[in-house]
Amino acid sequence: MEGTEGAGGAVAGEPGDLAKLRNVGPVSAARLREVGIRTPGELRQVGAVEAYLRLRRAFPAQTTEMALYALHGALTGVRWYELSPELRAALRDAVNRRL
Numbered sequence: 452m453e454g455t456e457g458a459g460g461a462v463a464g465e466p467g468d469l470a471k472l473r474n475v476g477p478v479s480a481a482r483l484r485e486v487g488i489r490t491p492g493e494l495r496q497v498g499a500v501e502a503y504l505r506l507r508r509a510f511p512a513q514t515t516e517m518a519l520y521a522l523h524g525a526l527t528g529v530r531w532y533e534l535s536p537e538l539r540a541a542l543r544d545a546v547n548r549r550l
Contacts, residue, residue, distance in 0.1 A: 469494065474521035474531045482510055491525075499523040500545045519546060 469480035472491055486505035488494050494502055499522035507514040519542050520531040534542075 472525040473528055474524045479518070479521070482506055482513075485509060494522070495526060499526055499542065500549060503546060504549055516543065519543070 469475055469483050469488070469491060470477045472480075472494070475483070483489075483494065483502065483506070486502070486509050488497060488502055488505070497505075499519060502522050503514070503519040506518055516539075517531060520534050520539060523529075523538070523542055524531040524534060
């Protein structure tokens with residue numbers, strides 16, 4: 452995730468392009484499409500953890516924990532850096548349970 456808010460700061464579930472979601476830019480949107488997530492609704496369906504795992508498998512060198520936070524923020528309408536340390540830890544734990 453580029454760490455920048457998409458145009459308009461939309462929340463997943465609204466119609467439109469992935470790049471319009473908060474925390475998702477054009478590069479991240481393209482990568483999400485490459486791993487089979489083409490719309491904000493599809494991102495909501497798979498969730499942040501699954502989307503992150505798909506990105507991590509496809510783009511291991513480019514996918515950091517910040518991407519996990521950005522995806523969660525895209526789904527909740529929160530900037531990734533505003534997530535609490537406890538929520539970040541819970542997201543990391545959810546990923547680790549899936550590995």
